[in-house]
Amino acid sequence: MKRLLLLSFSLACFQAFSQAPDKNKLEQLTEKHWQHGVELLQEIVSMPNNAVFPEQIEVNIKWSEDQFESRGYSSERLATGGIPLLLVEKKQPGATKTALFYFHMDGQAVDLSKWFQADPYKPVLKEIQENGEWTKIPSDRLKTEYDPNWRIFARSTSDDKGPVAMFLTAWDALAEAGISPDYNVKIILDFEEEQGSPRLPSAVVKYKEKLAADMMLIMDGPRHTSNEPTLSFGARGIADLTLTTYGPKFPQHSGHYGNYAPNPALLLSQLLASMKDTNGRVTIPGYYDGITLTQTEKEILSKVPDDEEAIQRKLGIGRTDNVGNSYQESIQYPSLNIRGLESAWVGKEARTIVPATATAEIDVRLVPESDPERLFGLIKDHIEGQGFHIVSEDPTDEQRMNHPKIVKMVYSISYQAFRTPMDSETGKWLRSAMNRAFGKDPVQIRISGGSIPISPFVDALGIPAVTIPTVNADNNQHSPNENIRLGNYKEGITTVMSILTEKTQDMIRLK
Amino acid sequence: MKRLLLLSFSLACFQAFSQAPDKNKLEQLTEKHWQHGVELLQEIVSMPNNAVFPEQIEVNIKWSEDQFESRGYSSERLATGGIPLLLVEKKQPGATKTALFYFHMDGQAVDLSKWFQADPYKPVLKEIQENGEWTKIPSDRLKTEYDPNWRIFARSTSDDKGPVAMFLTAWDALAEAGISPDYNVKIILDFEEEQGSPRLPSAVVKYKEKLAADMMLIMDGPRHTSNEPTLSFGARGIADLTLTTYGPKFPQHSGHYGNYAPNPALLLSQLLASMKDTNGRVTIPGYYDGITLTQTEKEILSKVPDDEEAIQRKLGIGRTDNVGNSYQESIQYPSLNIRGLESAWVGKEARTIVPATATAEIDVRLVPESDPERLFGLIKDHIEGQGFHIVSEDPTDEQRMNHPKIVKMVYSISYQAFRTPMDSETGKWLRSAMNRAFGKDPVQIRISGGSIPISPFVDALGIPAVTIPTVNADNNQHSPNENIRLGNYKEGITTVMSILTEKTQDMIRLK
Incomplete structure (x- = not known):
């Protein structure tokens, strides 16, 4: 017992006073271990992981338990009422800080016919x-060659099993070199991320004590398109809104009732057109309230090396919406995006009718300044201001006869945005680690346009969260032929090692 | 030879000087023959007649040839390059006038799963x-009972084999009574009407001499919703327009590009909203030019016994578009009806994307005053006035980069409207026949909202055309469970007899 305590103490001293491995040392370790890392990657992506099929997920959960337990982690399935979350943990003697890593193990569905490989x-x-x-x-x-531009193609190579394999590889490399973090490591593994993590928000509240940590490090998503090492300090949240307008109760012959029965597709077009101007800016008063970009913030945004001309060429757009003055500025604001429209039929299916309904699907990307309930309140007021009677179910006959314009408005808020200050101690600590690994500052994203289910953690645990993306931006995430660039995989291992070896004792100094 | 001439002469004299059968006589003849007529109806609808399958149509053509030839008609298939038209003809000795009847023998497709009968x-x-x-x-x-409200259910009972069977029955009843028309009868049978009669317009021009007549009598479509005997003096024409707007070349992640990549569904909504006001009136200058309803015309329209409150209740609409001041007035104007909308996906398929395209399908019902080329010219000018660059194919990369707003505009004109003056000699002659049959004026429709391919005849042959609809308006035309009301079938036989016995010698007097 005494011996064990002594050992713990000496290890803690070793961590506290030893130098963190420098760039050369990290590269040497990566060089020695990346091939083992590729084998691990090949193993991990070989398990189908579509969360629509719980039996596939069970294999992935069991694998994760085995992998982390064999590395000395404790593990616990957190019951959610459906597919569980997996929390694994490795305490460090003498540690005063705890980092909570987030990964997900499930992947998007695969459409076999569109992959250029058999499986x-x-x-x-x-x-x-x-x-x-x-x-x-x-x-x-x-075994004998390496080209950073070679890629490994399989579902989840980038999103998000690649980062899990990087982490395990980095852990093994450090362990062999006798190096441990100076902080406790908790890892939450999500197995339903691609399904929108439906059970995660309530689970995070339920298990907040088990998940307690000083910071959250999210290992998911692609680097900046320049493929430079990247840190991302936030992500927009997401909510969605469905609007349905009504014409005649059933589709009517357009000869008999064209010019007579009000057309729901016209009503919907008029309503949507009333919400935004020709520059794509929301015209509903108050929609952008609370968002002011200071000169300092604009400078931070302008440092991101976006090649906007290349983006526009790639997208085939001759202009952009004018919500911000640049790509980075544009995503500092909430969006109001028509993601789908439907009324009756188009193309060969088109019929000579006055449709019965028209539907618009809208998604709203949220920023920390935009309380979604406030936004939907503004939208509701605007719609009513346009003379619409709002219903939450298809209208009754009586409602139809009493209201000239009716719209069904249904919305749901998935989760809020989060944004950690770049000059927070976590930000400084991660920048320090990345600088050690790559000899330069990473690209720093104030908030990313897309959404990840992190705000439940931020809210429930009250901790800062930062994303450390590692994979190539052109990885075909969510599409057929997903891949990871070998250079990114190797640098990802280096990145994880730099973080696992960054001293938390220094955090105070960085504050 | 001499005898034959003499017989012809005496027949002609009989026709010329005999009284046309009165209401009682017509009712007696109908009473005697309607059961035979129902058998004929049951026989005619038993032949599948979807023009997508030419082998089904061939059976119908052969049947028609046999039926008319056995009644002394000559018959000729008019080659069209596809499914032929059938022209049958019965000359009358001494006749000075020729009526061209129009029927179609093909029917809408059937969706077996939605019919409440096995076949x-x-x-x-x-x-x-x-x-x-x-x-x-x-x-x-x-065989022993009759209820006018019983119905016979089968495809084409109303649209349009029912009227063919009425005609044959009326012919047989008159023949048995020794009564012939005092005019030559030509009948054009269309076997592709439900396909839009694609080969009819050019065939009518090609065979205009064979089709030559003094008037065209269209035996198709339902009576006025009051189910009173009806004459319809015209029908709107039809054209269609497809508008497609463009966003990013491929759908983009709405998180990454919401607020940045212009949204094609917003562009389309704004364009559509710019075309009509909240009352459904087209706001494009000149769209309604040339249409002025005089007090006399408004009075004619107001005589149609529309129960607008009932229509609105049935349609479930709390207001109507405000193109005209009444239902009849509204259809005197061209329409611009959004019959379909589509952009990406809605409902469970909805994805968090900025769509690549948005499409609106529009149909334009035409009236005689609205030259479709002029209307599409106005629409084109309006779209350009909204800042759009118009293309006829999907835009190239160069077009995408050079034009901030692009729309693909594709339109096609099926056929024009026709409208025969109500006080034309044909109008008076038909009113006289209907008065004789029913003891009252028919409901008279100045122009019907729907479209029938009659303007090619009117234009090529230079003759007036009037529709004599006989079937019940609630016959489920174009839908599952098509039917004909027995009362309408019987009155239809009476109607045809009244027309076949109306004297053309009187037409001059009616002028």
Whole structure:
């Protein structure tokens, strides 16, 4: 017992006073271990992981338990009423800080017909040809060769099993070198992220004591499109809104009732057109309230090396919406995006009718300044101001006869935005780690446009959260032929090692 | 030879000087023959007649040839390059006038799953129950019983084989009574009407000499909703327009590009909203030019016994568009009806994207005053005035980069409207026949809202055309469970007899 205490004490001293490995040392460790890391990656992506099929997920949960337990972690399934969350934990003697890492193990569904390989769950190594096509090369070549631009293709290589494999590889490399973090590591593994993590928010509240930590480090998502090392300090939240307008109760012959029965598609167009101007700015008063970008903030945003001309060329757009003065500025604001429209039929299915209904699907990306309930209140007021009677169910006959314009408004708030100050201690601490690994400041994103279910953690645990994305931006995430660039995989291992070896004792100094 | 001439002469004299059968006589003849007529109806609807399948249509053509030839008609298939038209003709000795009747023998497709009978081509006699449901009763009951509200259910009972069977029955009844028309009868049978009669317009021009007549009598479509005997003096024409707007080249993540990549669904909504006001009136200058309803015309329109309150209740609309001051007035104007909208997905399929395109399908019902090319010219000018660059194919990369707002505009004109003056000699002649049959003026529709392919005849042959609709308005035309009300079938036989016995010698007097 005494011996054990002594050992713990000496280890703690070693961590506290030893130098964190420098850039060279991190590169050496990466070089020694990346091939083992690729094997781990190949193993992890070989397990189908569509969360629509709980039996697939169970295999992934069991695998995760085994992997972390074999590395000395404790593990616990957190019951959610459906697919559980997995919390694994490794305490460090003498540690005063705890970092909570977030990964997810489930992947998007696969549409086999659109993959250029027989099985999206059998990883394939590919090399790009001069004509821009990816062709298969033998995996064996990785034993003696390395090209950072080679890629491994399989579902979840980037989103998000690649980062899990990077973490395990980094852990193994450090363990072999006798290096441990000077802080406690908790890892929450989500197995339903691609389903919108429906059970996560309430689970986070329920298990807030088990999850307690000083900071949250999210290992998900792609680097900035420049493919430079990146830190992302927040993500927009997301809510959605469905608007349905009503014409005749059933579709009517457009000859008999065109010019007579009010057309729901016209009503919907008029309503949508009333919400935004030709520059794509929301015209509903108050929608952007509370958002002011100071000169300092604008400078931070302008440091992100976006090539806007290239973005616009890639997207095939001759102009952009004018919500902000740049790409980074535009995503500091909440959006109001028509993601889908439908009324009766188009194309060969088109029929000569006055449709019965028209529907618009809208998504609203949220920023910390925009309380979603406030936004939906403004939208509601605006719609009523346009002369619409708002219902929450299809209108009754009586409602139809009593109200000239009716719209069904249904909305749901998935989760809020989060944004951690760049000059927080967590921000400074991570910048320090990245600088040690790469000899330069990372690209720093104030808030990313997309959404990740992190605000429940931020809110329930009251901790700062920062995303450390590692994978290439062109990884075909959510699409067929998902892949990870070998260079990103290696640098990802280096990145994780830099973070696991960054001293938390220094955090106070950085404050 | 001499005898034959003499016979012809005496027949002509008989026709010229004999009295046309009065209301009683017509009713007696109908009473004697309607059961035979029902058998004929049951036979005619038993032949499947979806023009997508030419082998089905061939059976219908052959049947028609046999039927008319056995009644002394000559017949000729008019080649069209596809399914032919059938022209049958019966000359009358001494006749100075020729009437061209129009029927079609093809029917809408059938969706078996939605019919409440095993086979839509096996007619079923039904009676309505107190709960509003139609239940089958034995056809045999027709041998001894009659209820005008019983209905025969089968595809094409109303649209448009019912009228063909009425015609043949009326012909047989008159023939047995020794009565012939005092004019030549030509009948054009269309076998592709439900396909939009694609080959009809050019065929009419090609065969204009064979089709030559003094008037065209269209036996298709339902009576006025009051179910009173009806004459319809015209029909709106039809054209269609497809508008497609463009956002990013491929759908983009709405988090990454919401607020940045212009949204095609917003562009389309703004464009559509710019075309009509909140009362459904087209705001494009000149769209309604040339249409002025005089006090006389407004009076004619107001005589139609529309129960607008009932229409609005049935449609479930608390207001109407405000193009005209009444239902009849509204259809005197061209329409601009959004018949379909689509952009990406709605409902469970909705995805968090900025869509790549948005499409609106529009149909334009035409009136004689509205040259469709002029209307589309106005629409084009208006769209350009909204800042759009108009293309006819999906835009190239260069077009995308050079034009901030792009719309693809594709339109096609099916056929124009026609409208025969109510006080034309044909109008007076038909009114006289209907008065003789029913003892009252028919409901007279100046122009019907829907479209029928008659303007090619009117234009090529230079003759007036009037529709004599006979079937019940609630016949489920174009829908599952098409039917004909027995009372309408009987009155339809009477109607045809009244027309076949109306004297054309009187037409001059009526002028």
